[in-house]
Amino acid sequence: MAERTPLHPEHVAAGARMVVFGGWDMPVYYASALNEHHAVRRGWGIFDVSHMTVVDISGEGARDYLRRLLANDVARLREPGHGLYSCMLNEAGGVVDDLITYWSGGDRYRVIVNAATRDKDLAWMRAAAAGAPVSITHRAGVVMIAVQGPAARSGVAALLPPAVGERALALRPFHSLEADGTFIARTGYTGEDGFEIVTAAAAGIDLWRRLVAAGATPCGLGARDTLRLEAGLNLYGQDMDETTSPLVSGLGWTVALDPADRGFIGRPALEHERAAPRRQAFTGVLLEDRGVMRHGMRVVTSAGDGLITSGGFAPTLDRSIGLARVPHGAGPEASVEIRGTLKAARLVRPPFVRHGRNLLADAAATAATPPAKPTPESHQP
Amino acid sequence: MSEIPADLSYTREHEWVRTEADGSVVVGISDHAQAQLGELVYVELPEVGRVVEAGAALAVVESTKAASDVYAPVSGSVVAVNEALNAGPELVNGSPYGDGWLVRLKPSAPATGLLDAAAYTQLVADESH
Numbered sequence: 001m002a003e004r005t006p007l008h009p010e011h012v013a014a015g016a017r018m019v020v021f022g023g024w025d026m027p028v029y030y031a032s033a034l035n036e037h038h039a040v041r042r043g044w045g046i047f048d049v050s051h052m053t054v055v056d057i058s059g060e061g062a063r064d065y066l067r068r069l070l071a072n073d074v075a076r077l078r079e080p081g082h083g084l085y086s087c088m089l090n091e092a093g094g095v096v097d098d099l100i101t102y103w104s105g106g107d108r109y110r111v112i113v114n115a116a117t118r119d120k121d122l123a124w125m126r127a128a129a130a131g132a133p134v135s136i137t138h139r140a141g142v143v144m145i146a147v148q149g150p151a152a153r154s155g156v157a158a159l160l161p162p163a164v165g166e167r168a169l170a171l172r173p174f175h176s177l178e179a180d181g182t183f184i185a186r187t188g189y190t191g192e193d194g195f196e197i198v199t200a201a202a203a204g205i206d207l208w209r210r211l212v213a214a215g216a217t218p219c220g221l222g223a224r225d226t227l228r229l230e231a232g233l234n235l236y237g238q239d240m241d242e243t244t245s246p247l248v249s250g251l252g253w254t255v256a257l258d259p260a261d262r263g264f265i266g267r268p269a270l271e272h273e274r275a276a277p278r279r280q281a282f283t284g285v286l287l288e289d290r291g292v293m294r295h296g297m298r299v300v301t302s303a304g305d306g307l308i309t310s311g312g313f314a315p316t317l318d319r320s321i322g323l324a325r326v327p328h329g330a331g332p333e334a335s336v337e338i339r340g341t342l343k344a345a346r347l348v349r350p351p352f353v354r355h356g357r358n359l360l361a362d363a364a365a366t367a368a369t370p371p372a373k374p375t376p377e378s379h380q381p
Numbered sequence: 382m383s384e385i386p387a388d389l390s391y392t393r394e395h396e397w398v399r400t401e402a403d404g405s406v407v408v409g410i411s412d413h414a415q416a417q418l419g420e421l422v423y424v425e426l427p428e429v430g431r432v433v434e435a436g437a438a439l440a441v442v443e444s445t446k447a448a449s450d451v452y453a454p455v456s457g458s459v460v461a462v463n464e465a466l467n468a469g470p471e472l473v474n475g476s477p478y479g480d481g482w483l484v485r486l487k488p489s490a491p492a493t494g495l496l497d498a499a500a501y502t503q504l505v506a507d508e509s510h
Contacts, residue, residue, distance in 0.1 A: 291425065
């Protein structure tokens, strides 16, 4: 029997098409995944992401523990509320999961990891903490709602007590606050501005209903996937896993090798990988022919073959885009094998869409200047 | 409840078949099939003139989430495809039995094993349990 979030009855009552994802019975769309996608690009949408795993870490050893556990460095968190995207690596430098860590102040941190990896992550985190003065608490049963889109922040603020709403609007990207047991972070997984909100089940159900009443569009996992793909954001289990390092997954920017004396799990393997000649690169792919690229399809380049790690239809661009791992030096011309036929494609730098803008069109308009890499502010598991 | 017109024939793979006065057959996917797939974003149609065996892949319909094969309900050659789907794959969702038709075939042998509307209604009911 699949697990259910506290918002499950809301989805069923709204007529959502439900699917089991990562062991959870979740909405894939309500009426139209395409309309939900556009609602987030143009207005605001809400996602039930309560299946994600909230873990609170505290104790006098918490900071040292996280500096050893994560490939990014929590010492970069300069003030309470600030968050940091990171990979959690195994000894071979493979990605156990990707996550966000927020510093709650003092010796308290909040870590949000993926849904499908929950049991593995908790076991890994507990094993890594053996003997350290830290306590690891899984906050099960809470509601987590992502509110995303150009109208999201003002829409949420209007539903909060005025003082809290003012603080929420003042949050910088990747910063969070906590008020009356509700956690609000200015993060997301869509390439749009917005908040991710964690609160108790009853308060979360109430908030969901008030968001719907205020005009936010409920969105399912279908739109979540097309939005994150357009934003060039990786999906754990597709774009990276325990057999791939962040260096070949487009996530090298999240690995903090400075200071050199910070030993973290996987560091020796990454240093070894960095010292060797580069063999693979991670890239965006734009299909120039008609068709839809999917995970696992072969990418043919002048430097050899690669694989589509995430592929799909991009509603904002009205064509297929993907992420791929290809031989170093490949591109930009390439082709993708779709059901036995080679289709013309181009290797491009993600993201494809950010803040409602088609970055590929923008880049073409400004003499093929490549779009910027995703910033930490845009990145979230 | 999905629409299942009484004057069409169906396959177990959820294609519908309509035999025209000139003996050609028009093929599409059922209302039930389009609802299960969700919004289509791409339809791959065969080349006109292609010869297919009954049961072989004839076309591919892709939603935001997945690609699904459409099988030839009868052996024959492709005499026409619905070019409007290149620009508007969503026609299949909006009008699966009308503007969302996929392929017209000229059969080389009589169709076998097709279901009438009553049998297909039963099949859909059985599959939803």
